[in-house]
Amino acid sequence: MNFSICLLQAIAFLDLLAVGLIVPLVPSHVRKMGADLIYVGLLGSIYAGFQLGSGPLIGSLSDIKGRKNILMLTLLVCAVAYTTLGITNSVVVILIIRAVLGVFKQTQMLTKALVPDYEKNTQSQSAIYGKMAAISGAGITLGPVIGGHIAEDNPDNGFTFIALIVGICFVLNAGLVYFLPKVKKNTRKKPTKKSNENLLNSMSTSLKQSFTELYKVEWSVYWDIFLFKALIGFAMGVYYSNYSLYCKTQFNLSPKYIGYVISFQGTVGSISSFFMGYINSFYSHDADYSLRNFHVFVLLTVSLFGLMLSFNVYIYVIWLIPLAIGNAIGRLVTLEMILKRSHGDHRGSLIGASNSVRSLSGVVAPMVSGFIGQYIGIPYVIYASLCSTFLGFILSYHYRSKRLKVD
Known part of the structure; x- marks a missing residue:
């Protein structure tokens, strides 16, 4: 493995380690500042909404201006934003910062996009992506534990201290990107007014092509699978939006132990994804993935019911x-169902639409959890997740029965 790929993996690890340090602590921090639960939900929705719209923009910009340069820029902006998050005492400023982070926090996407620039072998690229996912997953697992310890040891200024550490991590990451070798490619003249026109034309053309491809897809064939994906995304989005507050309210857990719980769940999910091939070996006769989909909703529904009664x-x-197992497997199963039914047609458009469904769930879910938590109570947020998975349980059973009759 060459030096450039090792650097990219270090960047991916440090990025998610920094995010894991601070993100689980944000809800409790803004609650201490006097914000209500609706505002906490709005923070999640704002971030997810801007993430949904900024991906194509940052991607197009990196194609024209250079991925390395844009990655450095986004990391430096994130460094300033996260540092400001710990210094400010205004909930309005925090809302603006979350919007800025939603636009510029595209590190993982840009890091993956840089891999083919330094590794031309497609088979090697696949292995690199797998290792990168495992390494970055370790970062998001360790982050909450370290952040929880720091916050508990420094109850007054812990969040500010963590925000400064996160800012330093992002600056350090920008420094690692700087040491990536320059990629040789045919470049035109220095960026001028024409570059801006090229960017706008590229984005405009990409949007037109996307809409054309989306129009060609027979959405009536896939609506049920997209509904399953939306139900899982909504259920998990609602649940995780008030995750830290739920643990604190119900079990009086300190930030340190909340970090342990988050890391434990992340570890279980990562292990489940890793053994997906082994899990699939038990479903050799489930060609359309309908049985796996049904079992995912059974697992999620029973789990949420158990959590509710704990x-x-x-x-x-x-x-x-x-x-954690059901959530990890569910994301993969719904994607496989879509690809299986597509028979290779419009695969890119379908994957893009699948990601959009998940992102839209991420926009709606935090607001729903915020309203429930504010007006009914934090313990009742989990009921919305349970309703979503129970609906999925009923629909997946109906879908499975229908497929069996057809066969």
Whole structure:
């Protein structure tokens, strides 16, 4: 493995480690500042909404201006934004910062886009992506634990201290990007007014092509699978939006132990994804993935019901295991169902639409959890997740029965 690929993997790890340090602590921090739960939900929705719209923009910009340069720019903007997050005492400023982060926090996408620039072998690229996912997953697992310890040891200024550490991590990451070798490619003249026109033309052309491809797809064939994906995305989005506050309210967990719980769940999910091939070996006759889809909703529904009835943190953690497994497998199963039914046609458009469904769920879910938490109570947020998965359970059973009759 060459030096450039090792640098990219270090960048991906440090990026998610920094995010894991601070993101689980944001809801509790803004609550201490006097914000209500609707505002906490709005923070999540704003971020997800800007992420949804900024991906194509940052991607097009990196194609024209250079991926390395744009990655450095986004990392430096994120460094300033996260540092400001810890310094400011205004909830309005925090809302603006979350919007800025939603636009510029595209590090993982840009890091993956840089891999083919330094590794031309497509088979090697696949292995690199797998290792990068595992390494960055380790970062997001360690982050909450370290952040929780720091916050608990420094109850007054812990969040500010963590924000400064996160800012330094992003500056350090920008420095690592700087040391990436320059990619040789045919470049035109220095960027001028024409470059801006090229960027606008590129984005305009990409949008037109996307809409053309989306129009060609027979959405009536796939609507049920997209509904399954939306139900899982919504259920998990609602649940995770108030995750830290739920643990604090129900079990009086400190930031340190909340970090342990988050890391444990992330580890279970990563292991489940890693063994997906082994899990699939038990479903050799499930060609259309309908049985796997049904079992995912059974697992999620039972898990959420168990979490809802948990009377202490130990039982709660036990029920997190099937929830993490169901969530990890569910994301992969719905994608496989879409690709299986497409027979190779419009595959790119379908994957893009699948990601859009997940992102839209990420926009709606935090606001729903915020309203429920504010007007009904934080313990009742989990009921919305349970309703979503139970609806998926009913629909997936109907879908499975229908497929069996057809066969």
